[in-house]
Structure formats: C-alpha cells, structure tokens
Amino acid sequence: MVTNNFEYFAPESFDEAAQLLAKYRDTAKILAGGQSLLPIMKLRLAAPEVLIDLSHVPELSEISSNGDGLTIGSMATYYELSQSAVVQKAAPAIAEAAGQVADVQVRNRGTIGGSLSHSDPAGDMPAVFLALNGAAVARTRRGTREIASDRFFVDLLTTALRPTEIMTQIKIPVATGKTGSAYSKFENKASHYAIAGVAAQVTLGSDGTVTAARVAVTGVSSKSTRAKRTERILIGKEPTASVIRRASDRAAAELQDDLTEDIHASGEYRSYLATVIAERAITAAVERAR
Amino acid sequence: MTLVGESVKRIEDPRLITGKGTYVADVTLPGMLYMTVVRSPHGHANIKNIDVSAATSYPGVVAAFTGADIAEQLGSLPVGWVLDEDMKQPPHPPLAVDKVRIVGDAVAVVVAETNAASVEAAELVDVDYEVLPAVTDAVKAQAxxxxxLHEEAPGNLAFTWEIEGGSWDEAVKNADVVVKEKIVNQRLIPNAIETRGVVADYNPGTDQITMWTSTQxxxxxxxxxxxxxxHPESKVRIIAPEVGGAFGSKLFLYAEEVIAGIVAKQIGKPVKWIETRQENYLATAHGRDHIAFAEMAGNKDGEILGINVVVNANMGAYLSTFAPLVPTILFGIMxxxxxKMPNVKCKVLGVFTNTTPTDAYRGAGRPEATFLLERMVDRFAQEIGRDPVVVRRKNMxxxxxxxxxxxxxxMYDTGNFKGALNKALENFDYQGFRKEQREARRNGKLLGVGWSTYIEITGMAPxxxxxxxxxxxxxxESSTVRVHPTGSVSVYAGTAPSGQGHETSFAQMVSSELGVPMENIEVHHGDTDKQQFGTGTFGSRSLAVGGAALHMSLAKVVAKAKTIAAHQMGVPEKQVEYSNGTFIVEDIPxxxxxxxxxxxxxxxxxDLPPGMEPGLEATSFFDPDNFTWPFGAHVAIVEIDxxxxxxxxxxxxxVDDVGNVMNPMIVDGMIHGGVVQGIGQALWENAVYDDDGQLLSGSMLDYALPNAKNLPFFETDRTVTPTKVNPxxxxxxGEAGTIAACPAIVNACVDALKHLGVTHIDMPVTSEKVWRILDEKGKAHPRRK
Structure with a gap:
C-alpha cells in the first residue's frame, strides 16, 4: 500500500493554495481530509503529481451563522459538524448525517468540503447539501462564485467545480417559518456508506400544510439526486402518514434508469430501500418542523 | 495461594497496548532489503513471458526473480494431511512457472533497498498472459x-472422502419423515488484524537462515x-514474535516464507516482506465454502434417526497445508x-477452483458441521410441528x-449436554419469549429465537x-520448565500464541505450583532455537495439550526439588509435604x-543426594489419548425490520462447558470473540468471486466485518464437566463461540419468519435476502415500484 510519488504542499493561506492550484491545475489534487483520496492513491487508482493540503488554512474550518443562514468552512470535519451547537440548531440534518459517516477515525479527519467535491455516489453529505438547498462557494485567485447545490453534482465523482477553483465555504440558507430537516440512511455493513440515504427538509405553513419540501437520495444511483416527484406530492398537503407514504413511494422514481447494482444490493432493492428511508427521513423532518 | 481459576489480568497486555510489542513489521536488520510480490491479475492464465528488465534497472532495485529463475530452489508447497493414496497433490510452486490459477498467484518478486522502490519497480514487471476460462464454484467445476486446473486432477476433483456409521438406508426405511435442504456455508476471509509478514536473514558464514514470520x-x-x-533443519531458525491474530490463517506454510528465505540466501542480505491488506485478501488462505445437500430422517414423535450429507468443498486452486483435513474428518465425524444419532452418512468432494485456497479458519470443519446439523434439527422440528428445544432434548x-x-x-470424553441446555433455559425465559413473540407478530413485528446445542472437537490431538x-x-505438545538459581522461572512452551494469553495462563499454573510470584515467571514461545520442538497453537489445543505438558514438567521439577529438600532437611522423602511453594516436614511446620x-x-x-544431577529443570512431551470435547447451548434473539x-x-x-477453567476472564474473552466471528458469518461476511475469478469483496469496503455497534451485550455462563483426557x-x-453462533443466529432468523413458511435462509442473512422472502410472501411493505 504505497502511493505513487507526489509533491506535497501545505499552504497556510487561501491565496497561497490558489496560486499552487493555478500553477499545477489538473496534475494537482486538493487534500481536504484525504479519507477518500488517500485510500485510492494507496490502491494506485489515482496518482496525482501534486497534493495541496488545505488543513493549514485556518479560516477554512470556521462555522458561523447569521440572519442569512449558516456558513460552514469547507474544511470543517464531520466530527466538528456533528458536535457544533450552531449546526445542530440551524441545520440538524447536517449534524445528524455527519455523525453517521463511517467511523470515529474518518469523522475526525474527513471534511464536508472534501465529501462534496468528491461527489461519492453513496456519500452522506451530498444528499444533505441538496435537501438543505445549499450553495458551494468556489474561489480562485481572481474571484468567487456560488454554485447552487442543484447544479453542483454533475455525474459520478464529478462536480461543477472548475480545475482552478477551491471550495472554501458551504452556505446553507436560513430556514424560514416552521422548518425541519433530517437525514436517515440504511448503511452498507462493510463500508458504512449509504445503500440508500435520504435527506429531507420540510417547511410547514400556518395551516399545517407543506409549503416547501426538498428531498434528496444518495447511494442509489451515480450521484446524489433530488426526488422531485416526492417533493411535489408533499407540497400543498398536510403531511399525514399516508401522504408521506405516498410521497416516499416516488423517492427513486427518477433514478430507475441509473440504479446502482453491486454485491451489496441489487438496483431493485436499493430503489425499494430509498422509499422506506425517505419515509423515515420525511417523517422526522416533519416532526421537527412542527 | 493458587491462581488456578482466577481472572488474572493478562500480563502480555501492558506491552501490547502501549505499542511495545515486537511484530514482524518491527524487525529491522542492517542492510535489510524489501521484497514486493508481483501477482497475477487473472484467475486462470498461461504465462507466456515475464520481462523483469525494466524493474531491475529501476533505481534502488537489487534483484528480481521469476518462478523460472528459482523454481528448483523453491520446490513445491507440501500438503501436510494426506487422506488416502488417491488424493491428488498437484504441484504448488511458490512462484508460478508456466501457469497461474488464482488472482493473487505470485509470479515474480522484486527486491530493493526501500519498500517504495520495490513497489514501484514491481509495477514495471511485464508479464505476458494468455488468459484461460476460469471456474470458481465447486459444483460448476465438476461439470x-x-x-x-491441474492435469493431475481430472474433473478438478482433489479427493472423495466418505464415512458411514450405522445405515442411512435403514434410517430412511424406518422414518416417518425425511427433510432435505441445500445448505451453503459461504466463503470467509480470516482478517487477522496483523497481516502476514516475513523477515529472512542468511548468514553466509554459518549457512544459517533465520526467519521472523507471523505464524502459529x-x-x-x-x-x-x-x-x-x-536447507538443513539444524540451520534454520524460525521466530514467531508477537502475532497479531491468526484464526487459523497462519497455520500453513506460505509461498512468501519459502521465497523470502531462498531470496535472502541467494542475495546474501536480509529480506523483508510485509503483506498488504489487499494481498491478505488474495494470498492468505480463506475459510469454509461448502455447498452441501443434507437430509435428516426421523419420526413424528421427534426421534431423529439419521443424517445424510453430500458436500462439495471448494479447496481453491491448490491444497493448502492442512486443507484436506478440514472438510472431511473435522466435519464428517462431528x-x-x-x-443419539444412530445413522450418519457423509460424502465429501474436494474440488479445485480458481479461488484462493481454503483451509482451517476458526472452528475448521466443526462450524460447517454444527451449522448444518443444528439447522437440520430445526428444519426437522419445523416439519413435524414440534418445538426445536423439545426435539433437541428428546434426542440428546x-x-x-x-x-x-x-x-x-x-469417542466423546465427558459430557452433560442437557445440563448446558438447562442452564440456558434458566438464564432465558423461553416460554415468556414465545408469548412476547406472538404479541409482537400481532403488532407487525418479527421476533425470532434460535438455539444451538453444540459439541466440538478440540485439543488436537492424539x-x-x-x-x-x-x-x-x-x-x-511440549514444555520445558527451567528454574533459575535465584528461584525465578523460565518456561519454554511449544505452543505459539496469536493473542490467546498463554503467558498469563501458563504463568498462573507455574505460580500456583511452585509458589513463585507471577512477575518472576517468564513464558517463552515462538523461537525454534529457544524451545524444544512444539507443534504450535491451533485446534483449541494450547491449554488442553500444551498446558498438560507444562503440568508434567512442573511435576518433575517439584519431585526433584522434594528429593533435594528431604536430603537437606535430613528426613526421609515420604515425610516431606509440599504446598504453596514450601517443603515442610510432616507434623513439624x-x-x-x-x-x-x-x-x-x-x-x-x-550437598545433593548421592547420584543426583545438579540443576533444576524438566522437559516434557504430552500426547493425549483422546481429543477433548467441549459443548454448550447458545441462544440468539433477533428482530427483523x-x-x-x-x-x-x-x-x-x-452457556459453554470447556471443562476446568484456568482463567475465566480469558475464556470469556475467547467466547466473546468467537461468538462475534460466528455472528459475522451468520449476518454479514461473504467472500464473493465473479466467474472470471476476480475477488469482488477484495477489501474491507466490500467485506463486512462485525462492528461493536451492531452487537448486543453477551450474556455468558458456564457449566463445568472436566475431561479425563489431560491432568x-x-x-x-478458542473456537466454541464461532462454532455455536452461526446456527443460533440463522435459526433465530428462520424462527422469526417461520409463520410465513420459511424453512431456510443461507448465510449471510442479508437484509436483501430477507426482503426478497418477505416480498415473495406478499409481506414486504407494499410499495409502488
């Protein structure tokens, strides 16, 4: 288990990191915890010539909230997210999902920015990011842009980040009114990745009907994906058990042509599990909204 | 004071848990080189050419060898258990010469000044393969x-082994019912926390090969x-330093041990090879892999008349050191x-396939037998509509x-099977559970209880x-007890532990017998230049055989010391009593x-008695006249979502009965660990190959080991039925827990679904398997698809 040779940089500021990335571009990889990258390098499935380690850039780990919402530094670890009072209050689904990632060792090292940028098809964070309508702040030396979660995940292990961009922050808009979020997963007993994971955010109006709903599914197909049919069934209705059931039944409806199949679960079973897990996540989100 | 039967804390633990143990990977010698093994990426292929020139010109590389280069010196890995003269033993070259038969077969090695250079250079070895069709399933391989796989083994058949006690035909003739089931015991990967590793050193002056290797x-x-x-045995020294787990998988001679030794001799420098986890999954022996067809005959009143089993045992591509023993004797006789089973018939077909060789893995044969038997007892009870505990008791x-x-x-040695069952029933409110189960079912919940009343064979062997x-x-097994002039004691044990706590258990024996404090006792093992010949640690034998050998040496030492004491005190020996480390003249304390x-x-x-040799030490060899036969009753309660x-x-x-217990804490620990491995097999673990021989469960991302978070607190208890086989x-x-657990868990899963007409579920009982059963029975959550 020896990686190919690579050059290692540990910049201490964003500017320094961005300069390095601008210099090395495609031959470089950002090291943001390394819980996926280092194993695949050791397996020699990836061989970047340069690693730019962001763990020495202090401002990238900051977590804060204000009237606009929650801002999470891309280098915040799963452990920090699962323990953060700010996160637990503003976006409990993030804390809930972060606490379920892999094991203690991984949670101590792995970061939310690393997870989102990697876009593992069974990652927990991408689903939560989608459900909470987050945005990724992508910076280069020259400027900054925000990428909405809906445009962020492009394909298997592929995101909308450009080669010279570094994700510095994740922004989660403040939830208005009676809003609740939750993450539920059925995990692979070996890797603890999601066989099916569902994140849900539900907002209730004063009459108790659903005014907004975002539901995202991970583990079931090549990337985390919104379950828009599920959302549409929920919106405008009182979220009774039968409505939630009916909505959850469509959780994998849009994924039927792209179901993951492997030794752990057939596509059919993943698709089925998505509906069960969606029901659990939506039910919990609704309870939190009330 | 006696420490026998006390939960003395393990004296090896402080060094191990503070990182002060020395494992093979910690051994570093001056001028040491690093070896990387180039392995076949194909399940079955002819080797047309191997070009190592690019590897040998890589900076830091000292040498590269192919099978063709050193086949003569390497020989063929032997089989240590020959069932009969018809058994096929095709050559097993440590480095493949013209053909590879498994993904992971070693085809070349690269030796370099650094590990990194050897890894890099190994990638430059260019092997030209002609890929052949592969077969990985033991039934399909017989088509x-x-x-x-081997010219010497037509039909891929390594051996056929049969046993019949009583008459199966007679059982069928007299039976009301014959139940049949296909029972698969899936392939497992042992997963010792420390992978294998070798450091080999050659001294050209003395022609001595010294090898550190992680072995049992x-x-x-x-x-x-x-x-x-x-190479002469007198010029080979094998050292097993700390061994970080083995579970049987380090009980065999492996290719890398032979290669490293010969390469070190060839180059004249020490060579180190440490197995990666990926290699471990491919190149260290696997366990189990049976496809069995079982029948049980019995009467409607619950009497069992017999069992008949045909097993297709997947041996992998070659016969590993003890492989033929495992699916035959250790399975069939159990x-x-x-x-009271009057008729037993069993036929085992040992089959070659393009998979990693299987051999002993914790339990070795007995888990397969116990799983099949205890499943069939439940199956039979279900068929005749009787309670599985009632049927067990009736036939016990x-x-x-x-x-x-x-x-x-x-010949079982001693047993009280109903005693263990009764104890389990004292600890578990069975009738209460059945009530709870019925109520739960009404509320849509699926609860199940599973029983496993097992016996197994340990203390290898006469x-x-x-x-x-x-x-x-x-x-x-052997022991030497060497008492030093100042009264401290060194013990040299022939056994070789991989985490079992021998140092503690053996020191407890010495301390109790000689009255020497624990801290003045050193237990040595795992070095062929220090110890007299010993067989090693496997088959739950170290205390029952090795401990007995230690007991003999202690008795010899005490006898000699007593003669000296009597002489010194000037009294006849018969007047001297010995207790707690003191020789006392009778009636004159x-x-x-x-x-x-x-x-x-x-x-x-x-001033020694006339004719007595000086010194105080003794060596003993103990060969028991039977195996020992622990038994017990395990109960699992599951809930299915x-x-x-x-x-x-x-x-x-x-509830386990392992006879007398030296250290209850250590025995409990072994039961806990064993049960976890059994649960792992029952619910999660599965080594899966595709048809080309690629191992799909090739890492811990895909091979599901048990996690503490998925396990309940274990409620362990004991009955004590001592054996007379050893003093x-x-x-x-060591293996009881693993043997007992699988059927208890699977019986519980089937019990939870019995009302739906389910009779069997193969291991591992994954959620998808259960969901498919529920779906088929129309009981899955109704969902639009």
Missing amino acids: SDAPQ IPHLIRLLFTLVTG LAGVY INAFRNGYEVPTGV SAVAASLGAGAGLW ERSLAFGDVALEAYLAK PDTGDVQLKRYLA LGAKGA
Whole structure:
C-alpha cells in the first residue's frame, strides 16, 4: 500500500493554495481530509503529481451563522459538524448525517468540503447539501462564485467545480417559518456508506400544510439526486402518514434508469430501500418542523 | 495461594497496548532489503513471458526473480494431511512457472533497498498472459465442460472422502419423515488484524537462515521449509514474535516464507516482506465454502434417526497445508452432534477452483458441521410441528463421564449436554419469549429465537489417531520448565500464541505450583532455537495439550526439588509435604524449606543426594489419548425490520462447558470473540468471486466485518464437566463461540419468519435476502415500484 510519488504542499493561506492550484491545475489534487483520496492513491487508482493540503488554512474550518443562514468552512470535519451547537440548531440534518459517516477515525479527519467535491455516489453529505438547498462557494485567485447545490453534482465523482477553483465555504440558507430537516440512511455493513440515504427538509405553513419540501437520495444511483416527484406530492398537503407514504413511494422514481447494482444490493432493492428511508427521513423532518 | 481459576489480568497486555510489542513489521536488520510480490491479475492464465528488465534497472532495485529463475530452489508447497493414496497433490510452486490459477498467484518478486522502490519497480514487471476460462464454484467445476486446473486432477476433483456409521438406508426405511435442504456455508476471509509478514536473514558464514514470520506453527514451518528447500533443519531458525491474530490463517506454510528465505540466501542480505491488506485478501488462505445437500430422517414423535450429507468443498486452486483435513474428518465425524444419532452418512468432494485456497479458519470443519446439523434439527422440528428445544432434548445423549462412542467412530470424553441446555433455559425465559413473540407478530413485528446445542472437537490431538487419519506430523505438545538459581522461572512452551494469553495462563499454573510470584515467571514461545520442538497453537489445543505438558514438567521439577529438600532437611522423602511453594516436614511446620532455597541448592550442588544431577529443570512431551470435547447451548434473539429486512441481534446468551477453567476472564474473552466471528458469518461476511475469478469483496469496503455497534451485550455462563483426557481437566475454548453462533443466529432468523413458511435462509442473512422472502410472501411493505 504505497502511493505513487507526489509533491506535497501545505499552504497556510487561501491565496497561497490558489496560486499552487493555478500553477499545477489538473496534475494537482486538493487534500481536504484525504479519507477518500488517500485510500485510492494507496490502491494506485489515482496518482496525482501534486497534493495541496488545505488543513493549514485556518479560516477554512470556521462555522458561523447569521440572519442569512449558516456558513460552514469547507474544511470543517464531520466530527466538528456533528458536535457544533450552531449546526445542530440551524441545520440538524447536517449534524445528524455527519455523525453517521463511517467511523470515529474518518469523522475526525474527513471534511464536508472534501465529501462534496468528491461527489461519492453513496456519500452522506451530498444528499444533505441538496435537501438543505445549499450553495458551494468556489474561489480562485481572481474571484468567487456560488454554485447552487442543484447544479453542483454533475455525474459520478464529478462536480461543477472548475480545475482552478477551491471550495472554501458551504452556505446553507436560513430556514424560514416552521422548518425541519433530517437525514436517515440504511448503511452498507462493510463500508458504512449509504445503500440508500435520504435527506429531507420540510417547511410547514400556518395551516399545517407543506409549503416547501426538498428531498434528496444518495447511494442509489451515480450521484446524489433530488426526488422531485416526492417533493411535489408533499407540497400543498398536510403531511399525514399516508401522504408521506405516498410521497416516499416516488423517492427513486427518477433514478430507475441509473440504479446502482453491486454485491451489496441489487438496483431493485436499493430503489425499494430509498422509499422506506425517505419515509423515515420525511417523517422526522416533519416532526421537527412542527 | 493458587491462581488456578482466577481472572488474572493478562500480563502480555501492558506491552501490547502501549505499542511495545515486537511484530514482524518491527524487525529491522542492517542492510535489510524489501521484497514486493508481483501477482497475477487473472484467475486462470498461461504465462507466456515475464520481462523483469525494466524493474531491475529501476533505481534502488537489487534483484528480481521469476518462478523460472528459482523454481528448483523453491520446490513445491507440501500438503501436510494426506487422506488416502488417491488424493491428488498437484504441484504448488511458490512462484508460478508456466501457469497461474488464482488472482493473487505470485509470479515474480522484486527486491530493493526501500519498500517504495520495490513497489514501484514491481509495477514495471511485464508479464505476458494468455488468459484461460476460469471456474470458481465447486459444483460448476465438476461439470464435464468446466475449465481444468491441474492435469493431475481430472474433473478438478482433489479427493472423495466418505464415512458411514450405522445405515442411512435403514434410517430412511424406518422414518416417518425425511427433510432435505441445500445448505451453503459461504466463503470467509480470516482478517487477522496483523497481516502476514516475513523477515529472512542468511548468514553466509554459518549457512544459517533465520526467519521472523507471523505464524502459529514455528517448528512446523521450520520442518516444512526444510522439506521444500532442502536447507538443513539444524540451520534454520524460525521466530514467531508477537502475532497479531491468526484464526487459523497462519497455520500453513506460505509461498512468501519459502521465497523470502531462498531470496535472502541467494542475495546474501536480509529480506523483508510485509503483506498488504489487499494481498491478505488474495494470498492468505480463506475459510469454509461448502455447498452441501443434507437430509435428516426421523419420526413424528421427534426421534431423529439419521443424517445424510453430500458436500462439495471448494479447496481453491491448490491444497493448502492442512486443507484436506478440514472438510472431511473435522466435519464428517462431528455430524452426530450431541444427539443419539444412530445413522450418519457423509460424502465429501474436494474440488479445485480458481479461488484462493481454503483451509482451517476458526472452528475448521466443526462450524460447517454444527451449522448444518443444528439447522437440520430445526428444519426437522419445523416439519413435524414440534418445538426445536423439545426435539433437541428428546434426542440428546444423557450425561456421561467415561466416554460415549458415536456412530462416526469417535469417542466423546465427558459430557452433560442437557445440563448446558438447562442452564440456558434458566438464564432465558423461553416460554415468556414465545408469548412476547406472538404479541409482537400481532403488532407487525418479527421476533425470532434460535438455539444451538453444540459439541466440538478440540485439543488436537492424539498423534497416533491423527497419523492414521492422514496427519503428516505428530500433534503432541511440549514444555520445558527451567528454574533459575535465584528461584525465578523460565518456561519454554511449544505452543505459539496469536493473542490467546498463554503467558498469563501458563504463568498462573507455574505460580500456583511452585509458589513463585507471577512477575518472576517468564513464558517463552515462538523461537525454534529457544524451545524444544512444539507443534504450535491451533485446534483449541494450547491449554488442553500444551498446558498438560507444562503440568508434567512442573511435576518433575517439584519431585526433584522434594528429593533435594528431604536430603537437606535430613528426613526421609515420604515425610516431606509440599504446598504453596514450601517443603515442610510432616507434623513439624517449623522445619521447612522454600522452593527458591531448594532451587539454589540444586545449582550450588554442594550437598545433593548421592547420584543426583545438579540443576533444576524438566522437559516434557504430552500426547493425549483422546481429543477433548467441549459443548454448550447458545441462544440468539433477533428482530427483523419488516420494512428493510434488516436483522438486529437483540440478545445473545451462551452457556459453554470447556471443562476446568484456568482463567475465566480469558475464556470469556475467547467466547466473546468467537461468538462475534460466528455472528459475522451468520449476518454479514461473504467472500464473493465473479466467474472470471476476480475477488469482488477484495477489501474491507466490500467485506463486512462485525462492528461493536451492531452487537448486543453477551450474556455468558458456564457449566463445568472436566475431561479425563489431560491432568488439568481442561477442554479447548478458542473456537466454541464461532462454532455455536452461526446456527443460533440463522435459526433465530428462520424462527422469526417461520409463520410465513420459511424453512431456510443461507448465510449471510442479508437484509436483501430477507426482503426478497418477505416480498415473495406478499409481506414486504407494499410499495409502488
């Protein structure tokens, strides 16, 4: 288990990191915890010539909230997210999902920015990011842009980040009114990745009907994906058990042509599990909204 | 004061948990080189050409070898257990010469000044393969058009082994019912936390090869290394330093041990090879992999008349060191279990496939037998509509203290099977649970209870019996007790632990017998230049055989010391009593000599009894006249999530009878660990190959080991039925948990679904399997698809 040779940089500021990335571009990889990258390098499935380690850039780990919402530094670890009072209050689904990632060792090292940028098809964070309508702040030396979660995940292990961009922050808009979020997963007993994971955010109006709903599914197909049919069934209705059931039944409806199949679960079973897990996540989100 | 039976804390633990243990990976020698093995990426292929030139010109590379370069010196890996003269033993070259038969077969090695250079250069070895069709399934491999692995083994058949006690035909004739089931015991990967590793050093001045290797059998490795390479046994030293887990997988001579030794000799420098986890999954022996067809005959009143089994045992591409023993003797003779089973028939087909060789893995044969038997007892009980505990009790052999012969020809030593069952029923409110289960079912919840009343075979072994069954080595055990002049003691044990706590258990024995404090006792093992020949640690034998050998040496030392003490005190020996490390003249307690003082006299030798040799040490070899046969009753309670099919283990109760117990804490630990491995097999673990021979479960991302978070608190208890096979009254405890757990768990899963007409579920009982059953029965959560 020896990686190919690579050059290692540990910049201490964003500017320094961005300069390095601008210099090395495609031959470089950002090291943001390394819980996926280092194993695949050791397996020699990836061989970047340069690693730019962001763990020495202090401002990238900051977590804060204000009237606009929650801002999470891309280098915040799963452990920090699962323990953060700010996160637990503003976006409990993030804390809930972060606490379920892999094991203690991984949670101590792995970061939310690393997870989102990697876009593992069974990652927990991408689903939560989608459900909470987050945005990724992508910076280069020259400027900054925000990428909405809906445009962020492009394909298997592929995101909308450009080669010279570094994700510095994740922004989660403040939830208005009676809003609740939750993450539920059925995990692979070996890797603890999601066989099916569902994140849900539900907002209730004063009459108790659903005014907004975002539901995202991970583990079931090549990337985390919104379950828009599920959302549409929920919106405008009182979220009774039968409505939630009916909505959850469509959780994998849009994924039927792209179901993951492997030794752990057939596509059919993943698709089925998505509906069960969606029901659990939506039910919990609704309870939190009330 | 005696420490026997006390939960003394393990004296090896402080060094191990503070990182002060020395494992093979910690061994560093001056001028040491690093070896990387180039392995086949194909399940079956002819080697057309190997070009190592790019590798040898890589900076830092010292040499590269292919099978063709050093085939002569490497020889062929031997099989240590020959069932009969018809058994096929095709050549097993440590480095493949013209053909590879497994993904992971070694085809070349690269030796370099750094590990990194050897890894980089190994990637530059260019092997030209002609890929051949592969077969990985033991039944498919027997088809007439199946790819053939070895010319010497037509039809891929390594051996056929049969046993019949009583008459199966008679059982069927007299039976009301014959139940049948196909039972698969899936392939497992042992997963010791420390992978294998070798450091080999050659001294050209003395022609001595010294090899550190992570093994359970240092002396047998030395013997086998000599047999394979011809290097004299007296010039080979094998050292097993700390061994971080083994579970049977380090009980065999491996290719890398032979290669590293020969390469070190060839180059004249020390060579280190540490197995990666990926290599471990491919190149370290796997366990189990049976496809069995079982029948059980019985009467409607619950009487079991017999069992008939045909097993297709997947041996992998080659026969590993002890492989032929595992699916045959260790399986077939166990099929009567704890029952008055008059008729037992068993046929085993050992089959070559393009998979990693299988061999002993914790339990070795007995888990396969126990799973099949205990499943079939439940299956039979279900068929005749009777309670599985009632059926078990009805057929159970009554308590015995002087042997019980079963139709498979073996003699159980002592047993009280109903006693263990009764204890389990005291600890677990069975009737209460059945009530709870009915209520739960009404509320849509699926609860199940599973029983496993097992017996197993430990304390390998009476050498003559083993030899008659095919063993290529004696299976006795040895010890030396060396008392130093100041009264401290060194013990040299022939056993070789991989985490079992021998140092503690053996020191407890010494301390109790000689009255020497624990801290003045050193237990040495795992070095062929230090210890007399020993067989090693496997088959739950170390206390039952090795401990007995230690007991003998202690008795010899005490006897000699007593003679000296009597002489020193000027009284006839018969007047001297020995207790708690002190020799006392009968009825005159003030006339006494401490053991340590006598030890000093033995070495000063200024006044020893006439004709007595100076010194105080003894060596003993113990060869038991039978195996020991631990038994017990395990109970598992599961809840199945009807929405997902997920199995949650709610409770696990174990009652084990391992005879007399030296250290209850250590025995409990072994039961806990064993049960976890059994649960792992029952619910999660599965080594999966595709048809081309690629291992799909090739890492821990895909091979599901048990996690603490998915396990309940274990409720362990004991009954004590000492054996008479050894002077300690102790039976083996290392494998019992693994053997008992699988059927308890799967019986519980089937019990939870029994009302739907489910009769069997193959391991691992994954959520998808359960969901498919629920779906088929129309009981899955109704969902639009």
